[in-house]
Amino acid sequence: MKPSPTAWLFLTPALLVLGVFFVLPVIAALGLSLTDYDLYALANVHNLRFVGLRNYWELLQRPLFWAALGHTFYFVLVGVPLSIAASLGSALLLNSPLARMRAFFRTALFAPVVTTVVAVAVIWRYLFDTKYGLVNYALAAIGVHPVDWLGDPHWAMPTIIAFAVWKNFGYNMIILMAGLQAIPPELYEAARIDGASAPRQFWHITLPMLRPTLVMVMILTVAGYFQLFAEPYVMTEGGPLQSTVSVLYLMYEEGFKWWNLGTASAVAFTLFLVIFMVTTLLLRLARRGAGA
Amino acid sequence: MKPRLAGWLVNGALAGCAVLALLPLLWMLSVSFMAPGAASALPPPLWPAHATLDNYRTLFALNGMGRYLVNSLAVSSAIALLALACNLMAGYAFAKLRFAGRERLFQALIGALVIPAQVAMLPLFLLLKYMGLVNSYAGVIVPAMATIFGIYLVRQYARGVPDELLEAARIDGAGEWRIFVQIVLPLLKPVMVTLTIFTFLAAWNDFMWPLIVLTGQEHYTLPLALASLAREHSEDSELMMAGSVVTVLPVLALFLALQRHYLQGLLLGSVKG
Structure with missing residues (x-):
């Protein structure tokens, strides 16, 4: 087969869109993060100055940045294991030969994934309402005092994590189910x-055979969970006491509320670096573990 | 454990999970x-004492929900169709057409997947x-x-198209264009359905970028209108729940109707590349 000149005609629309609206802005973001682009520069670009790494340096000295990074890590470190445990548990249940009405259960468990984050976050706000919420009402039945889920700085992030687990576990469940079905039945x-025994089969057959799928699912979920934004925006507006301000929430406020686009770009790039380092580290650890 | 008891446990657990999910x-x-x-009462009511459509009427008559619904439909449909055209042509070229640097370019694209979309958002806004x-x-x-x-x-998907046919x-x-339209596209129908519903759902549910780029209410999509x-x-709460129903129901219905295609796409997309 000889090279076809028309190939580039087929590629042009997609590459043009990706080049102009993704690659170019990413490169520009790096440049922007080295400038003091703000409201004045937005009005007149001559007010723009190159400031080197000053945005990054000032960011590292801001308590709110560290707090946002801390909240985001909290969300990832607690949320990802819980999500994957929920996905794996439900995948195992659905894959069990004893399970009935599989198609129905699979659809039911997957339904939250296709819903709109904003809409279901609004639902959760009312379910977790201190006074009239169903959750506190149910807890009262077993003698637990009402909790101010979204108004207490200690409980707001756990509530958002519970929401994220509920919303997302179905996605990985489908992938893990496919992984489980690919394990040769002869092994069992x-x-x-x-x-x-069943637990020993799980430990010595299921987990090792599922390992590559689990690693992939974990890395994708970690990368996704670092991008926490809509949940705190709708459920808590970053509060109470800024306890749910995530890195992206900080970027959004810096960039589009205060119009400090230079600082906001530095926040975005820092997040990118963090995601890159964490996922690379996880991949390395997974490879080393597989070799051992 | 007796098999009968185990069966009860498995199905009971599944039913419990389904209740939590739904x-x-x-x-x-x-x-x-x-x-x-009515919802702000103790004990919290599970069923409406007198079912009414008032909340929906208020939303559409006073809060402009009809306009946001049309905005969401129009924007998501446009994205789904345009993205379908661009992605189909490019994906086919990467799978079946020869050109210099094909593998390298594709690897570069896959590598770019690690960049979170939000990094591009600030300069994109300026652009x-x-x-x-x-x-x-x-x-x-x-x-x-x-x-x-x-x-x-x-x-x-297109890698499965036999070269002999082309x-x-x-x-x-x-000509290459005729081959693409008359031979390749009919073979790619399943992935076309999958990609369309995937893109449509993602566009419908998208929040952060529309929040940034749409500054006036008249252009709001449903998630933006709902958040505001x-x-x-x-x-x-009753009004907000009606708004949530209007936002969630279309995508949920679309998913239920085309579930098989959606889940296939999810699996096809998650295979290690």
Whole structure:
């Protein structure tokens, strides 16, 4: 087959869109983060000055930046393991030969994934209402005092994590189910003949065979969870006491509320670096673990 | 453990999970039919005492929900169709056409997937401002017209198209464009459906970029309208739930109708590339 000159005609629309509206802005973001682009520069570009790494340096000295980074890590460190545990648990249940009405259960468990974050976050706000919410009402039945879920700085982030787990676990559940179905049934057959119990089968067959899928799912989920934004925007507006300000929430406020586009770009790039480092580290650890 | 007991446990656990997954959505539907203020009572009512459509009437008559619904439909449909065209052509070219640097370019695109979209948003806003596209539907649509994920999805699928088929058509003297339209596209129908519903749902549910680029209410999509309603009317839970129903129901219905295609796309897209 010889090279086809028309290939570039097929590629041009997509590459043009990606080049102009993604690649170019990403490069520009790096440049922007080295300037003091603000409201004055927005009005007249001559007010723009190159400031080197000053935005980054000032960011590192702002308590709110560290707080936002801390909240985001909290969300990722607690939210990702809980999400994956929920996904794995439901995938195992759905994949069990004893399960009935699989198609129905799969659809029901997946439904939250396709819903609109903003709309379901609004629902959760009312479900977790201190006075009239169903959650506190149910808890009162077993003697728990009302909790101010979204108004208490200690409870706001856990509530957002619970929301994220509910909203997202179905996605990985589908991927993990496919992984489970790819495990050769002969392995379980042999284990049963050797008299291995169900937990031992899970530990010695299911988990090792599922490992590549689990690693992929974990890395994608970590990268996704670092981009926390809509949940605090709708559920708490970053509060109470800024306890749910995430890195992206900070970027949004800096950039589009205060119009400090230089600082906001530095925030965005820092987040990118953090995501890149964490996912690379996880990938390395996973590879080393697989070699051992 | 006795098999019968195990069966009860598995199905009981599944039923419990299904209740947890669906309860918030069913509660939303139920409250949306309650009279204003009825949901704020103790004990919290599960069913409307007198079902009413008042909340929906208020939303459409006073809060302009009809306009936001049309905005959402128009913007999401435009994105789905334009992205379908761009991604189909590019994905097919990466799968089946020869050109210099094909593999390297594709690897570069896959590598770019690690960059979070939000990094591009600030300069993108400035770019669109200079182009005069801020606060217009085009501002939401244009940057979404091609996606790396979509190109990847089409490429994965198009690799299954037999080369002999294309070669035979070329020997018969058919042009590349005719081959694409008459031979390749019919074969790509399943991935076209998958990609369209994927893109449509993503566009419908998108929040951050429309929030940035749409500055005036008249262009708002449903998630934006709902978020701004939630800030103004946070006490009116019945009204807010009706708004949530209007926002969620179309995508949920679309998903239920085309579930198989959606889940296939999810799996095709998650295979390690």
